[in-house]
């Protein structure tokens with residue numbers, strides 16, 4: 001079977017008739033819990049997937065970017081780094097060009113690059129292929145151009161990617177800017193942090209206010225469980241306005257409540273805060289965000305206490321909150337979750353931005369296939385396109401492959 005590394009290498013050789021200087025990989029992710037909290041300065045809890053995007057790369061002597069994707073038909077995207085701007089280049093090249101643009105904007109001195117990318121992260125499935133793409137490009141640029149990245153106090157500045165988590169945090173911030181400013185998708189920082197900073201065998205508790213993280217050991221097998229991921233294959237486009245609408249509703253609510261971000265509404269003050277909002281829609285959005293941040297805390301505590309039944313209940317509660325209060329689930333995601341719940345899972349919820357994309361379920365080990373079969377049948381009966389599924393394990397963040 002051809003690996004994604006091989007496809008990236010092969011595509012590089014075909015396009016540039018040369019060898020790359022190296023290959024870098026960055027993973028997709030599933031968020032265990034903490035949805036639509038990142039842009040509210042909240043908490044979330046992603047794991048990195050074994051699915052990755054690989055960039056084969058070499059430096060150029062001018063400041064042009066030439067990038068080809070093994071996953072998208074068509075000619076390479078070519079752009080001068082000085083010309084990169086919102087909408088330039090358009091399409092998928094924006095994620096790549098935007099990443100190099102953001103690194104230069106952050107003050108890093110670097111020239112152009114030749115890149116070939118290939119991915120086995122399902123694209124547009126809510127598993128963060130966009131951050132995987134940005135992450136492997138940022139990793140390649142950081143290593144090849146030996147960018148001076150922030151390092152912990154007292155250790156001087158680290159060169160290249162792999163040294164420090166502080167460096168990875170900085171790169172993640174550049175990837176967020178690429179996605180927000182150049183690709184025009186107003187996402188928070190969850191996806192990029194997960195792709196660059198996750199650790200194998202762990203979930204990553206991410207505080208989106210200060211960027212601090214804590215690895216939380218995740219050994220589902222030890223509890224006789226596995227994590228089923230179902231990609232509904234329902235289209236979701238984060239740029240279609242719904243995501244931006246949720247984000248601006250949160251900003252409006254925070255302004256009305258006189259707080260910097262909804263993170264600042266303490267759970268004990270929630271009822272009082274809700275009473276001060278006169279729009280029912282805003283009240284429901286706020287209730288989701290505040291209770292969801294609490295559910296992340298509760299989920300970490302439950303994982304650390306080995307109380308996986310409680311983790312399942314929190315998954316369920318998160319989905320209900322996203323369904324009724326935040327209104328980002330949709331028919332396909334609800335069907336996966338309802339069907340999974342009727343087939344003996346500990347809990348199930350949508351993951352990612354919503355409106356389509358993927359859902360996760362906590363399932364007794366070996367039971368994922370049976371649950372997936374029931375979901376497939378439910379989709380068939382509903383006349384929906386067949387979903388896809390896999391059992392996820394917690395993999396590591398971005399790395400150099402050689």
Ligand code: ADP
Nearest residue numbers: 069071092119123124125126127128129130133
């Ligand atoms: P998700 O991140 O959930 O997969 P997004 O809509 O955020 O969905 O990002 C998907 C977009 O990212 C694609 O439409 C494409 O523009 C870009 N993309 C992701 N992976 C690749 C790839 N391997 N090659 C080319 N473009 C990609």
Ligand code: MG
Nearest residue numbers: 128129130131
């Ligand atoms: Mg994305």
